[in-house]
Amino acid sequence: MQRTDFSEMACSIARTLDVMGEPWSPLILRDIFVGMSRFEQLQSDLGISRKVLTERLNHLVDRGVLERRPYDKRPRYEYVLTGKGLELIDVLMVMVAWGDKWLAGEAGPPVLYRHHACGEVSHVELSCSHCGKPMHANDVDVLPGPGAAA
Amino acid sequence: MQRTDFSEMACSIARTLDVMGEPWSPLILRDIFVGMSRFEQLQSDLGISRKVLTERLNHLVDRGVLERRPYDKRPRYEYVLTGKGLELIDVLMVMVAWGDKWLAGEAGPPVLYRHHACGEVSHVELSCSHCGKPMHANDVDVLPGPGAAA
DNA sequence: ACGTTTAGGTTCCTTCAGGGAACCCCGATT
């Protein structure tokens, strides 16, 4: 991502950024999630430099959010989300909800999501894993945890 | 964030990244959320270059997620989250949940969140704004929206 | 058998952004 290494910070935000916070990484994950799994597809869809795309894909594979696997007898590879990677898409879904609300403008959101469970076009909300009620920034107290810095 | 401009892409992820996807921006927002609102505090807590901190703060103010306001008769300023900015913290909360689960290791999460509504230490889940049931990456169909590219 | 095509990268060069230290400005304090 940047020259300062975030991976050693005692902060889950910083550590998550170490995985997917570099420029392009979220967009690469988005494309792979919607089925664009090959190098050439990603490169031409995003308009990213091939060099940077190589670096990002390797990094995401190293961090265990993507898996690189052959799809032919020829040396051809596709990149697929691991379970860890699929859960990371949650972050993107919240970005979508925020961007749709605050940045879409007159034209409206570029993409809609239909929820399988209810069949409705909707968006994600944050809720509490314990009680299920809404859980946003102002609904919590922040406390030191077991892995807090010394 | 990077030299390629994401703000004009027909994608709410890209547009959200244009606002807070640059290196350090999420950590700046985190610090401001937990009450570290002044330049010197931010600089020394993060260890960020003063130059970059200035650029990030200006950018976040320009995009309407922070407000710069005087807190003294002397020329002293603090940065506070706007409503738009506070909603952006949702993205960070999901990063925390993911990082806590996948990257915290033996030590456990560095920070805990206690939910006001139920009093329990918990974490955020994604749910559907319409039916309230869980809503993750594999629970949706992706459809073109009104603001889709031509 | 030989040249072409295609996916998936490497290499190289240039430009721009991040790191880090030094410096500056302004109002208040002593």
Add this chain to the structure above:
DNA sequence: AATCGGGGTTCCCTGAAGGAACCTAAACGT
């Protein structure tokens, strides 16, 4: 009048992004 402290700005240096050219291995066409 000199000092201090918050909030920046300027400078130089290094490293990462952009972009084009090049490379390789396995098929395919003829």
